Amino acid sequence: MSADRAPRGVVDTLADAQRWRLPAAAWILLDGLTARIDRALRADDPAALKDAHQRLELLRPGSTPSIGGHGTSMCPPALAEKIDTLIRRVRAGIS
Numbered sequence: 123m124s125a126d127r128a129p130r131g132v133v134d135t136l137a138d139a140q141r142w143r144l145p146a147a148a149w150i151l152l153d154g155l156t157a158r159i160d161r162a163l164r165a166d167d168p169a170a171l172k173d174a175h176q177r178l179e180l181l182r183p184g185s186t187p188s189i190g191g192h193g194t195s196m197c198p199p200a201l202a203e204k205i206d207t208l209i210r211r212v213r214a215g216i217s
């Protein structure tokens with residue numbers, strides 16, 4: 123899937139996610155969403171990519187009052203690496 127076919131802002135949201143502070147459970151959810159984004163890219167499925175992007179936005183700190191407060195941590199290194207890989211794939215237009 124090419125970068126121009128990806129939902130507007132998916133790269134920005136992925137990059138932002140690396141700077142978020144989330145509870146451990148939210149990082150697990152985000153990890154699952156990166157897998158969904160990866161599958162959508164491989165399948166060239168814009169609808170699935172859009173859905174995963176929208177779900178990712180729901181984890182953004184501030185969109186849910188309980189996310190971003192006490193008991194939060196930065197993005198785990200292994201997940202940050204997955205996110206970097208997805209960003210590069212979307213930018214390069216490789217599916």
